[in-house]
Amino acid sequence: MGKAVLSRRYLTRQASALIKFAKSIDNPELAAVLVDRAADFKEKADEKMPAPNPNLQASDVEPSPD
Numbered sequence: 001m002g003k004a005v006l007s008r009r010y011l012t013r014q015a016s017a018l019i020k021f022a023k024s025i026d027n028p029e030l031a032a033v034l035v036d037r038a039a040d041f042k043e044k045a046d047e048k049m050p051a052p053n054p055n056l057q058a059s060d061v062e063p064s065p066d
Helices: 008-024 028-046
Strands: none
Touching: 008 028
16 A cells, blocks of 8 residues: 655644644743654655656546456
């Protein structure tokens, strides 16, 4: 089974949520961990996403007769 690819939008939303949460807490160590994790999400969001494979079909679709 292939790897799941998370969308850029999802990763950006997760990073934003972590930053917002980090700003709202009083624990500086936890805030630093959250900001670091947000940076990881942002880095992944900035990576080039693989192009979709046009030959893939959903598992419930029968192949067309050629």
